[in-house]
Amino acid sequence: MQFIFCADPFDIRQPDFDYVTEYEAVKSLGYQPAFIDFEALVNDQNAEKAVRKVSIQPTEQVGLYRGWMLTPAQYQQLFEALTKRGIRLLNDATAYKHCHYLPESYSIIAPYTPKSVWLTLNGELDIDAIMSLLHDFGDRPIILKDFVKSRKHEWHEACYIPQASDKTTVERVVHRFLQLQETGLNEGLVFREFVDFEPLTTHPKSGMPLTQEFRLFFLDGELIYVSKYWDEGNYAETDPPITQFCEVAQIVQSRFFTMDVAKQLNGDWMIVELGDGQVAGLPDSADVTAFYQSLLAHQLSSDVSSLPAQDT
Template sequence: MRIVFCNDDLMPRSVDSSYKDESVAASEAGFAFELIDFSALRNGDAEASARFVEVTSELETAIYRGWMLTPNEYKGMHDALCRRNIRLITSPDEYLHCHWLPNSYSAIAGHTPRSIWMQSASTSWDMKAINDLVKQFGTAPVIVKDYVKSRKHEWNEACFIPNASDAEKVAQVVNRFIELQDDDLQGGLVFREFVKFEPIGVHPKSGMPLTLEFRLFVVDGSVISGAPYWEGQEGTVEPPITHFENLLRNVRSRFFTCDVARTMDGNWMIVELGDAQVSGLPARCHPMDFYDALATRTSKL
């Protein structure tokens, strides 16, 4: 097992500075690592992106730890590494399964906020169709996002809709979201029921509500790490590592994250799944602890 990190634009033979601490921890935990040229990958040249990776004599499994990729970019990297006898732990189909919320929704439905979606428009968005879709929520509050990301740090401007039946507000927030996402909008629009989770504060810049939330990293159905999602999250509450144990075993991916939050009545809900290769380590998840746990788990496979 080895790790594939993004390189640094200015020093192509070095790890991107944002992943430097992880690369040190990975090495100390016993992992060899390779470098992928992220800029070449984003420019559509997957073969050039893998130019620093030598062909191995035997097939090896690897984990990518780097910036978020579109499904096509991920497939390009996956295939370029396969040509060098390195197979990423997550196939392109598995990456898409956890990376795009509609693809994994059926696996977590009933344990996550109710969600509905529509695919990206080929030309322009039909706001009447959007309002007709959102009417399913009645007068309840909802949030809008694409298949991958929200604009949660523009909470009131491009994320939160206080009343799903307010057509004018829906159009205002959705249009602003589409404008801000621009070419980064993936898949389409997702509308999610706004659930009141246990509050721990308000983001000082965006006004977004901060809630009691944890990020779980899962390898082959077993949680190897659980840490507070928010940097300032204090208290003695432990992450619900065993709460969704059976459900997580049935997710169609070998390596993924599961963000969970506690509701006002004390129950736990899944916020969303994600591909763990492109999910950041929370501030209170020390890289050394993470890679030691990853090494322990993968050594048993």
């Protein structure tokens, strides 16, 4: 397997600061990661330049990107540029989009996740169309995000809406959200039912309520790593019902993805959202080496199982 990290913006021979720990863990396991120029890919829109320091492989290798989020179009460009160098990323662009954009996977996780509605933004904001979309929520609270991210650390001003029927508040929160997202908006707006999850603590900087949430990593339908989502708070003896979520993982249309899950006040568990495993962060408390050891063990097992049977 060829691991590919985002390079330091000032030195393409070194990993981006935020990925140094993962880079060192991969090296300690006997692998030599490659680097891509993230700025060339995103700012210059030049995928060939971005992969210029990635060695051309004599035979095709499976690749795993660990880096910053990309739009599906940017990911497609990276996928194609690496393929030309003999590296085929674990997830193709369709699989990446399937887990990266909530609306793409919603039909699969709908029975297990908060009710969600969305609209794509192509021009002027139509607040009446939004209120019509929110009708089924009644007076219940909702949260706002785009197809990928929320402004959860601006909880009260750009994320949480106490009453879905309150047009004034909806309009204020939506406008503030769009103002903060600026050109980073992903496709459109997603409104989700606010669910009372088991409280953990409040974020020390933003004051956002933190809940009993976990991040599950899956490779080829198999759970490879579980981590507490938040570094703050006391999780006590809480553990997610793994079997329940492993069943859902079988129908997710991606080889490598994350599933964030949280415990409700009534004791039941829900899926918060899915994410592409290559751009999903590892919490600070995660055992990075153990994560990569598990990933490699499952990948090697998958490679062996896919080999043709030998004549005896």
